[in-house]
Amino acid sequence: MMDSSNSNDAKDSGCQRDNSDANEEMKDDLCPGFKDADTFVKYGLGAVLSATKASASLPLAGDEYDFYRSFPGFQEFCESQGDKLLHCMSQIMQHHGCRSHIRDRDKLTGMEERFDLVVDSNDVILERAGILLDEADGVNRSQKPVMPAGFQPPKVVVSSWNRKGSSSGSRSETFRLLHAKNIARPQLKFKEKIDNSNTPFIPKIFIKPNSLKPLASYFTNKQIRKERPEDLDVPAALADFIHHQRTQEHVEDMFAHPYQYELDHLTVSESLLSKPEPQMYKPLAETNLTFIDSLEDLVALNEKLCKSSEFAVDLEHHSYRSFLGLTCLMQISTREEDFIIDTLELRSELYILNEAFTDPSIVKVFHGADSDIEWLQRDFGLYVVNLFDTHQASRALNLARHSLDHLLKHFCNVDSDKRYQLADWRIRPLPEEMIQYARSDTHYLLYIYDCVKAQLLDFNHGQPGLLQCVWNKGKDISLKKYLKPIYTEESYLELQRKQKRSFNTQQLTAFRLLFAWRDKLARQEDESTGYVLPTHMMIKISEELPKEPQGIIACCNPVPPLVRQQVNELHSLVQQAREMPLLKAEIAAQKKKGLTPVRKPEVSLFGPHDTSRVSGGEAPHFTADEPAVKKGVLFSEDVDEEETSGLLAPPKITLFQDPENPGDQSSMSVAQMKARRIIESFENPFRMYLPSADVRVNKNAKFDPSSKIFEISKRWKLQSVEQQQKELEAKKKIREEAKQQAKKASEQRAKAKQSYQESLQKVPTVRQQAAESAKDGGKKRVRVPCEAGEETSKPRKKQMESAEKPQKTEAPSQESFRPFDYSQSDLKVFDGAKTKDFTQFDPNRQPRDFKKKKIHQGQNKNSGAGNRSMSYLAGKSERGFRHNWPKR
Secondary structure, X not given: OHXXXXXXXXXXXXXXXHHHHHHHHHHHOOEOOEOOHHHHHHHHHXXXXXXXXXXXXXXXXXHHHHHHHOOHHHHHHHHHHHHHHHHHHHHHHHHOOOOOXXXXXXXXXXXXXXXXXXHHHHHHHHHHHHHHHHHHOOOOOOOOOOOOHHHOOOOOOOOHHHEXXXXXXXXXXXXXXXXXXXXXXXHHHXXXXXXXXXXXXXXXXXXXXXXXOOOOHHHHOHHXXXXXXXXXXXXXXXXXXXXXXXXXXXXXXXXXXXXXXXXXXXXXXXXXXXXXXXXXXXXXXXOEEEEEOOHHHHHHHHHXXXXXXXXXXXXXXXXXXXXXXXXXXXXXXXXXXXXXXXOOOOOOOHHHHHHHHOOOOOEEEEOOHHHHHHHHXXXXXXXXXXXXXXXXXXXXXXXXXXXXXXXXXXXXXXXXXOOOOOOXXXXXXXXXXXXXXXXXXXXXXHXXXXXXXXXXXXXXXXXXXXXXHHHHHHHHHHOOOOOOOOOOOOHHHHHHHHHOOOOOHHHHHHHHHHHHHHHHHHHHXXXXXXXXXXXXXXXXXXXXXXXXXXHHHHOOOOOOHHHHHOHHHHHHHHHHHXXXXXXXXXXXXXXXXXOOOOOOOOOOOOOXXXXXXXXXXXXXXXOOXXXXXXXXXXXHHHHHHOOEEOOOOOOOOOOOOOOOOOOOHHHOOHHHHHHXXXXXXXXXXXXXXXXXXXXXXXXXXXXXXXXXXXXXXXXXXXXXXXXXXXXXXXXXXXXXXXXXXXXXXXXXXXXXXXHXXXXXXXXXXXXXXXXXXXXXXXXXXXXXXXXXXXXXXXXXXXHHHHXXXXXXXXXXXXXXXXXXOHHHOOHHHHHOOOOOOOOOOOOOOOOOOHXXXXXXXXXXXXXXXXXXXXXXXXXXXXXXXXXXXXXX
């Protein structure tokens, strides 16, 4: 019994060991049945490939699928497999927290809803996969989104930049967002008043250390303006511009970069292009920090910086309660210590640092210096020479992110604290935590500078090309100039395009007026446009167009202070916009006109005579007498030298005519034979204007007088010019002949008119003729025969007829009266007999002697058979006879 019990115990212990070993192996496996991720990926890839092959063998959609679908077995199989697939997809969606009701759908819209669910689920799954991949690469994307203050618990101001996540997984700590409501405006203590006028910015520099080219006289003689009392009420920039216009001085120096020449001639030394040994930074606790707010400390700092070989710079800026913005703090770090400068207190004395900032032998390290360079110029007149930007170096290295906090984490393993990134840096005195935050921005920057330089050289296999590119980008950033925002009548259009809103005429007018009002008030009060009237509120007012001032207040939540003060003025602007005619007009984007003309691509498929692709504005203008024609050229490269003339040149080569005077080939020279072969190779009359693919002509040969090509082209040009001159002379002759004929015709008309007027003067009037007849005693006038060749005008005949009329009206004398002899009269007239036919045409009366008249008229009675069918009475209309046509 003991032995059996011992054996059983041994078996049980062995089973337990086997189970424990299996459990350990299960724990070590990534998934059940897969030891690591590679085996799982291989298996999954094989499954996907097999599924793809199987799906490719299925019947295609269309007739083939419909044919198989007609079988009940295939239909049941498809339905069962479809249900299984939908169930599997639903489980995957449930696993990822997506909507999974993919099976219970309406038959009409079920397909669209299922497709939308699949798309949404794919987006969620891919987003999670991207987050996991970023975390595997060291990129932290687990930051919570920015939440407005209204959604936070009361009495606690929390945002993403002031939330500190704990590593233990407990609830995150919250910090108070430092901001200043009742702080005194630092602009009031500035020695030089801020210039918010709508005039260009002029550099503040008046001393130029480390200069290779002296500073312009305009900047060195700034005290001249004090001697012009008439310009004291005008903004400084505008007053200086007016003064230079008055004195006819050169004004380009007013807007030029003072260190343009030095930066253009800056060369990077070999030591800066060699691989450095990264010098480790000191801990923050062991590094000395100096807060500079006096002129003596600033001068001492400048001396230390001039002795160093490199230093890091960063700025803290405030833009909400200032129109142009304010630089509130400057951080500078060397290898040994850190400095923080109160730029609000030393605003007018910071030009001293130009001695160190413009020294080409000292490296100035920035991170994202695009805005810093402009702020230094605008507020202090500082310029930077020999700049290195770690942001540009990060982009050259293709790092996952290019922000400073990522570089701190990547190179220094330091978690940056961005709680005070958007704090109000005008606060004085500064809290200790804000000082430490500002200090950390530059404390590690020099070490990062060494690391990225080494990686840039390693990334390019030891060659300095990539590092040189980063230095060149730093030079380009240093050449940037600050540009003051200038208001124009079309400034609102750019903001309106960014909002992508379509306004009618009233809404667009309101938006324009509100934009102008906001810009004007912001310049006067030295406030930002976002503080005066935020853009989304301005758009809301423009869209609603409130009829009452209370409506304007209702569109703003919370109401800006200046809007509440100026609500009546805003209401008047809205009323002015409502008076505009309402039109549905969409504002299209206006293209800015560039200084350089845009070259249109030349199409070689069409010649210059093809005007189907030439717009009306591009076509040159010619008169009717001078048509637009281009001179013919032999080679396509001569197009640049051709000029448009008014001569109409006929084609020298045609498809329908043989060339004139072909000549004997045996007597032709080599150049003439070559030219003849070139001319004969053309099949299209406009082929000469197209680039030839077969014949390649050297450009230098065209201009070489000793070459045959030059001779051919020159001869061709001379022949075309001679032909055009001949045609021009022929046209001139034709025009002269036409002018002479027109002149002769006009002279003949003038002579005829003159003779007609003279003949009218010789014709006697009616009274004169009556008086002459009375003198003659009633004798009959005898017409005098005209001489041969003399023409009697028609008006004279009419005058004579009118003169005979009064003679007929006179009573005849008794001697000439004779009684009528009725014995000679035809008394048959009274019997009804007709002596002769009436001359009046009667369509219903048939002529009696039809055949006799035809014979009398000279027609042949026995005419041919063909002629007799068409024999009609000549000279007389037969339209009146309907049935009594003449017989054949």
